[in-house]
Amino acid sequence: MPSKSSARLAALTVAAVCSAASTVVLTSPAHADSLRIHDVQGTTRTSPYAGQKVTDVPGIVTGTRTYGSSRGFWLQDPTPDDNPATSEGVFVFTSSVPKVAVGDSVTVTGTVSEYVPGGTSTGNQSLTEITKPTVTTVSTGNAVPAPTVIGSKSVPNRYTPAGDSAANGSLAGLTLQPKKYALDYYESLEGMNVQVKNTRVVTATDPYAELWVTVKPHENQTRRGGTLYGSYDSQNTGRLQIQSLGAVADFPVANVGDTLAGTTTGPMDFNQFGGYTLVASELGTLKSGGLKRETTKRQSRDELAVATYNVENLDPTDATFEEHASAIVNNLKSPDIVSLEEIQDNNGAKDDGTVAADVTVNRLIDAIVAAGGPTYQWRSIDPTNDTDGGEPGGNIRQVFLFNPERVSFTDRAGGDATTAVGVTKVHGKAVLTASPGRVDPANEAWNASRKPLAGEFVFRGKTVFVIANHLNSKGGDYGLTSQYQPVPRSSEVQRHKQATLVNAFVKSILDVQKNADVITLGDINDFEFSDTAKILEGDGELWSAIKSLPKSERYTYDYQGNAQVLDQILISPSIRRDCDFEYDSVHINSEFNDQISDHDPQVLRFRP
Template sequence: MALSRLRPARGAALTALAVCAALAPAANASAEPVQSGAPRIHDVQGTTRTSPYAGETVADLPGVVTAVNAFGSARGFWFQDPEPDRDPRTSEALFVFTGSRTPDVRPGDDVRVTGTVSEYRPGGSDSGNQTITQLADAEWTVRSSGNEVPAAVELDERSVPRTLAPGRGGDLSDRTLAPKRYALDFWAAHEHMVLAVHDARVVGATDDYNALWVTTEPRRNAAERGGTVYGSYRDANTGRLKVESLIPFSERPFPEADVGDELAGRTEGPLYYSQYGGYLLKATELGRHVDNGLRRETTAEQRDWELSVATYNVENLSPRNGQAKFDRLAAGIVDDLRSPDIVSLEEIQDSSGPADDGTTAADETLDRLVAAIKDAGGPAYQWREIAPQDKADGGQPGGNIRNAFLFDPERTTFVDAPGGDATTPVAVTEDADGRAALSVSPGRIEPRDEAWTDSRKPLVGQFEFEGRDVFVVTNHFNSKGGDEPLHGVNQPPRRSSEEQRHAQAELVRAFTDELTAVDRDANVLVVGDLNDFWFSETLETLTGRRGLHNPMTELPRDERYGYVYDGNAQSLDHMLVGRALADRVDYDIVHVNAEFHDQVSDHDPQVVRFRPLSGDNRTDRQEDRRYHRGR
């Protein structure tokens, strides 16, 4: 619900009594007693997420100011009752919302606050987010200053329950909190209270908005490089906690931290809630940043007889980006990916970028990237793509993002078959030798099917490497936008976007089945941003029932990620191969972006190296032996 209109706060000025108390030499000056039977903060917070006083005015709530939010459009202060009850379900703190006005209070002020109890839902009533219990239209009186701030709740690896929420909870708003059983209940029961973490490991790098993620459970699902791996819908890694700072940046710049770094010592502040990540610590004390030296990876170089294929989501690349982005992407492709023979690109925008001017061609975007790669010492790549219909493929409005191929003509040949356009479907055919071929190359898979409404269409290309045909399908499936958040009020969260991805996966699977029906040993790859996890139904549709092979599943669980979201290291990008290639591929997720605060894209690229099958069983068996010896 919308917040009430803010009235001027009479309590912003100290009363004469408060001035005298502030000047008195004794700190912790006692205030007047609260009237017997009058509500306290824990009464207002109640034992559920929704206050029993919602919409009502409460008067003279006592507490001590713990922190002030002095910037932004949601300014205000937190205050906490120093005399808590014994009920672990009730929070002892509230936030007083003052809009764009900075309140004239300081930590340690003993206050009496009168205001309207509001349940504010960040993101709007349909967002699925939790509500924040707070006071609006507030007036307050400072009774004394210099008082001791209530002690923080100390968080360690045993504090937060490992179960996120009831498995069949539905809307949790009015459900009685069980903070010892469920993580979301634990956080809700401590809403606005002062919490502290110690020597916290960073599991989500500093973002563009000066926030990072830490974990209170450093040993739980620990990633190989310091993060926390999301490997199951049943395990949300409940110890993750977002950290922002209330300390002015002029006094303490926010740390530029990478995954695996540490906030050494104590990080402390009130617990708040945001639509961007859920519960977060608004730090009044920030631990010392320890750089643990995370380094970007470089993949192995392909051998002469291996074909190297990469996939890379380059995050809305267009000529509107500065040259620095093109140069960094180019250097990564040349140095970190070792100049793959084929590069599948996702999120290539048209030549005018996000300008909604009817442009659909992306030649300027691709030419500029190719030139930057050559300047970085890489191959003189050529490219292939199909321009979408204007505003038909989703993504950033006006950007017309699409998938595209780069290929090194010195190493591989693109087999062009003219006729492909935004609406013409590609079909599997047979050539004169009975081998699989494409009706158009490049081509799009069923582009008029409703499964691709407002979504990127897969681009299929036929390549030739040393006389062997290779088919690459590059994808960017429907995004997770619209799914309810892990931290939301509805549990388990509804993943409404899955329905479209499942339909998209069915179409791609049908296409690859057609290829392998013509040639059981076809060299086929399905790569790109599938926007779903290795354990999801989307991936099962593509790989189940003797379908494609996912080499990610052969990695240790602590290495199955290439994207970090809300402190969870997860898998959205994939490189699936025909089952006949399962024992031939050398697969690598190249960590150069997702774990770093200075990323050029939010996705890590991936590479497979393999010797394509020749179609001759004897030759392939001999090469298999040679290939395994070489690896």
């Protein structure tokens, strides 16, 4: 994935290329009088008065935002209408610190606008606002309208309707059905004072003082307290992002499975990174769920252990070497082969033409030895400068670590950044033309993306082919709360081309040697049920071994309240045939606020 392997930073990159935010301009009459908030909000996602000046809209101030680039206050009508599709709250954008206080009864005159957090290129829904306001205080110290309680029974089980095909799949003009669709329900509460009670944390607190909870505790629950994303039609309706209107220092530092006990109350906002967000003026009390990091089983003498681990832009200046080493030695039990993704060059993001990564890799190997692990050897191929995507100047690449006391690497000259590795037959067996080598590196499918690294290993006299991958990231895809439904996934186009090439390479090995042991692994950047995975698997050339786990354990990554698969180990028929293998997704990062990577490592144990 992009810098720091996070979809949030991918979205930041996209937003920076376009704009920090944008406003949808709609044509409407020039002026409107005697309106209430529910009139301004209307029954669709966009206001019928967008672009129009409204006068003396009344309400009670329920919250103020005095920081950031979106300063203003939330206004709510204490006398709602009887239409569940119309919100009774709205955000008033002041641009400077608002001069009102919670409990003030005010009237607002200003222009209605539809603000798209992050800009229209994100595909986000718009947020109805009143801008350029003139605010008149009528009285102070009033009771704030009672919050609408969001709970398991109030949120529909269906996530979203399909968008209007005549409007490129947009939801914007569709009448809200809050009793039928979760996204419509949340939209009908936009700007209103809302509350959740005793909610379980399903994504840990991130560096931006955000976390995710679920109001549906039994919805696709994982064994460790998360919420599983198991298909494109299982978006998990109970997920809700929580931020704070208070001091960031006071925000709870939570892990998955913890609970926000009591009530969490505040206005319903729409955030660029995650959509509907409860911005809390009152936060529940954090209660620990006691989540512990997992440890896998050590391989037996005749088992080969192969792992994949995205170490998130590791470079020599990072402070996480000892922690990564401890994870490899103690949690992964020193696998015989480790495919590392996101190893950066020797000076990290400094863009000066450096491509070698020996300092980075050797520092990790030394840390592994210090942690009590083996003295790994390593193989890799330096990329051509600034051609493989990721953080500019970082030159991320895949690296093989292997324990020479357990497994040997078959070195065969000829592999470099631009030469394609091939397959030949020697004595009836498949052999790589270069080891290590890169798979079709000049193909346009790998533009600004990591090229697969292939190598031959020998364990107890038997050859195992390993192909390390880091496919195109999901950066640029629209979020699940997008105004366009079903959600377009533009990043798949390149990833599907890459998967096609990798499958073809595996097939070329199996065409020469039907019973060859082939492992394709790494940061696939896609789900086990995705078309990317299906293309990799092909006509049985490979099979994603994470599907051998119970569904509640199939995840390697946690994003916006969804525990999901991005990292995979795919195996050839000779490994799968006898079911004589064990697979483990070792949860040491994705569920924790103090993660050293946003990915969990995977381990496969089998007998070649």
